[in-house]
Amino acid sequence: MFSVKDIRKDFPVLNRKVNGKPLIYFDNAATSQTPQQVIDVIVDYYSNYNANIHRGVHSLSQEATDAYEQARVKIQKHFNAAKPYEIILTSGTTHSINLVASGFSALLKKDDEVIVSALEHHSNIVPWQMLCERTGAVLKVIPMNDDGELIMSEYEKLLSVNTKLVFVNHISNALGTINPIEDITEKAHMVGAAVLIDGAQACPHIKPDVQALNVDFYVCSAHKICGPTGVGMLYGKEEWLNKLPPYQGGGEMIAEVSFEKTTYADLPHKFEAGTPNICGGIAFGAAIDYMNSIGLETIAAYEKELLVYATNKLLEIDGLKIYGNSENKTSVISFNVGNIHPYDLGTLLDKMAIAVRTGHHCAQPIMDYYKIPGTVRASFMFYNTKEEIDTFITSLKKAVMMLS
Ligand SMILES: *Cc1c(COP(=O)(O)O)cnc(C)c1O
Numbered sequence: 182m183f184s185v186k187d188i189r190k191d192f193p194v195l196n197r198k199v200n201g202k203p204l205i206y207f208d209n210a211a212t213s214q215t216p217q218q219v220i221d222v223i224v225d226y227y228s229n230y231n232a233n234i235h236r237g238v239h240s241l242s243q244e245a246t247d248a249y250e251q252a253r254v255k256i257q258k259h260f261n262a263a264k265p266y267e268i269i270l271t272s273g274t275t276h277s278i279n280l281v282a283s284g285f286s287a288l289l290k291k292d293d294e295v296i297v298s299a300l301e302h303h304s305n306i307v308p309w310q311m312l313c314e315r316t317g318a319v320l321k322v323i324p325m326n327d328d329g330e331l332i333m334s335e336y337e338k339l340l341s342v343n344t345k346l347v348f349v350n351h352i353s354n355a356l357g358t359i360n361p362i363e364d365i366t367e368k369a370h371m372v373g374a375a376v377l378i379d380g381a382q383a384c385p386h387i388k389p390d391v392q393a394l395n396v397d398f399y400v401c402s403a404h405k406i407c408g409p410t411g412v413g414m415l416y417g418k419e420e421w422l423n424k425l426p427p428y429q430g431g432g433e434m435i436a437e438v439s440f441e442k443t444t445y446a447d448l449p450h451k452f453e454a455g456t457p458n459i460c461g462g463i464a465f466g467a468a469i470d471y472m473n474s475i476g477l478e479t480i481a482a483y484e485k486e487l488l489v490y491a492t493n494k495l496l497e498i499d500g501l502k503i504y505g506n507s508e509n510k511t512s513v514i515s516f517n518v519g520n521i522h523p524y525d526l527g528t529l530l531d532k533m534a535i536a537v538r539t540g541h542h543c544a545q546p547i548m549d550y551y552k553i554p555g556t557v558r559a560s561f562m563f564y565n566t567k568e569e570i571d572t573f574i575t576s577l578k579k580a581v582m583m584l585s
Pocket residue numbers: 210211273274275276302304305350352353354379380381382402
């Protein structure tokens with residue numbers, strides 16, 4: 182049975198006060214909090230078996246290597262990748278996307294086309310712009326509608342034999358929209374294009390099956406699913422990972438080195454140059470265990486409750502407008518109240534110990550679409566409660582009164 186009261190005991194930070202009041206943390210779409218189970222794994226690593234991996238014959242190095250590779254297998258199973266070596270451990274979503282973009286600069290030529298969506302995070306726009314500048318490929322954008330959904334009929338018009346790549350996020354971090362990625366992938370494959378899905382915002386709420394989705398690449402960060410910052414993954418189909426050249430040169434990614442020629446290591450090491458975030462990788466595995474111990478379906482059902490509850494209460498506030506009203510959305514609410522600047526609301530809410538995000542949420546094109554400088558964004562995780570939402574609503578009303 183899901184008991185939010187019990188779950189909250191796992192998160193030490195939820196006990197702290199900010200400005201003398203109990204913290205209400207509603208900035209989960211930026212980063213999630215860390216449960217004791219994951220903190221323990223980090224402490225255990227540095228207390229007992231910190232060592233460099235893959236090269237040592239000594240016991241500590243072997244223990245660290247085993248734990249790191251076991252984490253890779255946990256991640257593989259969680260995402261249902263066919264092979265452990267299709268999971269590349271990176272420093273996070275941004276690193277994963279840049280790795281693929283850099284690889285494709287060797288495969289694209291002038292006038293090839295790359296499609297992104299209007300709902301993307303900057304980390305899923307800028308690397309492709311850089312890629313297009315380097316190769317002469319053309320960037321096309323799937324437009325969105327007022328509800329914050331992609332217009333699929335426009336997407337179909339953009340596809341052609343020139344389309345080589347399609348990049349879409351699974352769930353928008355600014356609006357919470359869940360995109361129809363099965364449909365997007367199937368149509369891209371019909372013209373022979375590869376598909377990369379940015380799952381950074383999806384993994385906290387759902388368990389993606391990369392084989393069922395049939396995507397070519399899938400990326401995410403551990404810190405949005407109760408893991409530490411600075412670690413994440415790139416899933417790539419084996420055939421694609423073999424086609425892409427290495428991203429960084431260095432130790433660990435080579436088979437043989439001489440000044441005449443270097444040959445590269447097999448997957449996944451070809452893409453893991455240098456000493457990785459060993460502890461982070463192991464803790465990433467622990468975070469996945471933690472999420473699964475609650476169950477992603479349970480998590481999604483509870484968060485949906487929070488979303489509906491908060492949405493209804495917010496809409497009772499005069500002049501409040503919610504951006505992103507798709508039927509298919511996760512527990513992210515972006516809003517503004519009248520002409521009040523989101524930054525002012527965020528600052529007053531912080532005084533009342535409520536952490537929300539304000540600004541463009543690394544998704545300026547979405548803000549441009551709505552012709553606004555930014556929004557206030559409240560995003561909920563399974564450890565949030567309806568009581569917290571009640572306090573948030575009362576505090577928000579107070580803040581609005583002070584600012585109008
Ligand atoms: C957070 C986020 C990113 C960036 O993740 P990093 O961990 O900062 O690399 C990219 N895309 C989406 C949709 C996100 O929510």
